[in-house]
Amino acid sequence: MNEIKRYGADVVVESLVNHGVEVVFGIPGAKIDRLFETLEHPNAGQKVPKLIVTRHEQNAVFMAQAYARITGKTGVVLVTSGPGVGNLATGLMTATAEGDPVLAIGGQVPRKDLYRLTHQSTKSTALFEPITNFSSEIQDPNNISEIIANAFVAANGAKKGAAFVSLPQDIDDAEVDTPVLPVMPEISMGSANDRDLNWLADKVKSAVLPVILIGARGSDDETVIALQSLLKETQIPVVETFQGAGVISRELEKTAYYGRIGLFRNQVGDKLLHQSDLVITVGYDAIEYEPRNWNKEQQLNIVAIDTFPVQIDNHFVPQRQLIGKLSEILNALKQAIVGYQLGSNSLETLKALKQQLIASDEPNYTPAVDHLNHPLDVIRALQSHITDDMTVTTDVGSHYIWMARHFKSYVARHFLISNGMQTLGVGLPWAMAAAMVRPQAKAVSVSGDGGFFFSAMELETAVRLKLNTVHIVWNDNAHYDMVKFQEEMKYDGQSAGVDFGPIDIVKYAQSFGAKGLRVTSPHQLDAIFDEAFATNGPVVVDVPVDYSHNAELGMNLL
Numbered sequence: 001m002n003e004i005k006r007y008g009a010d011v012v013v014e015s016l017v018n019h020g021v022e023v024v025f026g027i028p029g030a031k032i033d034r035l036f037e038t039l040e041h042p043n044a045g046q047k048v049p050k051l052i053v054t055r056h057e058q059n060a061v062f063m064a065q066a067y068a069r070i071t072g073k074t075g076v077v078l079v080t081s082g083p084g085v086g087n088l089a090t091g092l093m094t095a096t097a098e099g100d101p102v103l104a105i106g107g108q109v110p111r112k113d114l115y116r117l118t119h120q121s122t123k124s125t126a127l128f129e130p131i132t133n134f135s136s137e138i139q140d141p142n143n144i145s146e147i148i149a150n151a152f153v154a155a156n157g158a159k160k161g162a163a164f165v166s167l168p169q170d171i172d173d174a175e176v177d178t179p180v181l182p183v184m185p186e187i188s189m190g191s192a193n194d195r196d197l198n199w200l201a202d203k204v205k206s207a208v209l210p211v212i213l214i215g216a217r218g219s220d221d222e223t224v225i226a227l228q229s230l231l232k233e234t235q236i237p238v239v240e241t242f243q244g245a246g247v248i249s250r251e252l253e254k255t256a257y258y259g260r261i262g263l264f265r266n267q268v269g270d271k272l273l274h275q276s277d278l279v280i281t282v283g284y285d286a287i288e289y290e291p292r293n294w295n296k297e298q299q300l301n302i303v304a305i306d307t308f309p310v311q312i313d314n315h316f317v318p319q320r321q322l323i324g325k326l327s328e329i330l331n332a333l334k335q336a337i338v339g340y341q342l343g344s345n346s347l348e349t350l351k352a353l354k355q356q357l358i359a360s361d362e363p364n365y366t367p368a369v370d371h372l373n374h375p376l377d378v379i380r381a382l383q384s385h386i387t388d389d390m391t392v393t394t395d396v397g398s399h400y401i402w403m404a405r406h407f408k409s410y411v412a413r414h415f416l417i418s419n420g421m422q423t424l425g426v427g428l429p430w431a432m433a434a435a436m437v438r439p440q441a442k443a444v445s446v447s448g449d450g451g452f453f454f455s456a457m458e459l460e461t462a463v464r465l466k467l468n469t470v471h472i473v474w475n476d477n478a479h480y481d482m483v484k485f486q487e488e489m490k491y492d493g494q495s496a497g498v499d500f501g502p503i504d505i506v507k508y509a510q511s512f513g514a515k516g517l518r519v520t521s522p523h524q525l526d527a528i529f530d531e532a533f534a535t536n537g538p539v540v541v542d543v544p545v546d547y548s549h550n551a552e553l554g555m556n557l558l
Helices: 008-018 030-040 057-071 089-097 124-131 141-155 169-173 194-206 221-234 250-256 268-275 326-336 344-360 375-385 398-406 427-437 449-464 481-490 505-511 522-534 550-554
Strands: 023-026 050-053 075-079 102-108 134-137 162-168 210-214 238-241 257-261 278-282 302-306 320-323 391-394 415-417 443-448 469-475 515-518 539-544
Touching (some): 023 057, 030 162, 057 427, 124 162, 141 162, 221 326, 257 268, 257 344, 257 398, 375 398, 375 522, 391 398, 398 481, 443 449, 469 522, 505 515, 515 522
Parallel strands (some): 075 102, 391 415, 469 539, 515 539
């Protein structure tokens, strides 16, 4: 009986399986076809991840990114050489900026052709060096396993992000007998040192109005458990960044939650930070909401709790940094400040701010046109249909500002936002990944009509996979409205480059085999959502929206 040959592709697959990879996303091509053949037609007894074939490489990365953000595991994407690799750039840049561990493996021409003007030859590692944590090309079949292992380590470091591995075709095809390396145990971080913890505890005890500013890195499961335990003990107010959404539970909302901050400095959370005499950032990254906005006057006393040293700038100079495992630091802090209570004046301040936060969720004007829906009414209707086990993703556009400010989420990483890069097109593929990872509950995406069509071809993938998704499209009649209203504020009512042609969203959805629905009157909003959420499989809802009051989003800045 002939011994089964083992190729580079088999080593890649074994390395992925060893690292716990259960699903990969991608599109094949000639330079990486053996790897795809191995995934689709494994040898008897060979374990392989599930392959999800997408309609565009960029969307494959978005799905891998959402998989990573939701599960905490590494998302993996596989593409071919040349344009296949090039289409990864936006997704990998977004993953790195927003702290999501993603491994991309890209096909490459055979090694002998690397420096020739050969079909699809690209210096891909150079392309990705500035936008990933790791970028390397495999030059020897015996090094496949070690390079992939190092890519996983880099993607899952103290600051998570993307890693890229270039796989030349002859490496993919090479016969290999080198065993796959065992997976290295995860590096365990401890708490910050006792001196710094005692110092911070004293700062909290002497503070009049301390505030916790929670960022994206503070939204993992262990950190959220530790944070909520701390808040039950001390009732310190919390402000979320957009990507920190959901860290405050329903139980703690009344006492701890004071809104989100981002983009424009005019939110209740901004007001609270402005009045605080101690701001404790937890897992906060400046790319989420620049310190020059929330600390414009440079007067705030800041302490940073994080997994690695923060980037210092003129508006972000922490008095001290506590570096280590966030959950352990928060647990230690809780023990050190047991019994801390806010004073009566601070409680009155918080009471007034809470009333402003509640009032901000209520529309105080009517749509300019009768058949259009006010953004807050759309959010209200959506909120009434969402349960805590559902995942909601938002694309980027005017709707994203309304959603980030007003949509309530009570479970971390169940409301996904792209705020580091504000990448257009993430909403639909992110929801699709959520439906794969959390099949017991609906996954919902919210997009504008502009962003929806950046990735709308993936409706075919959603239909093929029978994903249980609802895609709500805020339709403002063919504008890039987030750009439009900000240009109008900046240029005396003028805008440029923001108009495009209309597409019938319902017919478009139906052409893929998805269900298409349209809200033709605000009175239908709840009934249409009822039908959408009662439907199995992909549904797309066209919601005509009134953005005539968008300029108010950027007014009354502190």
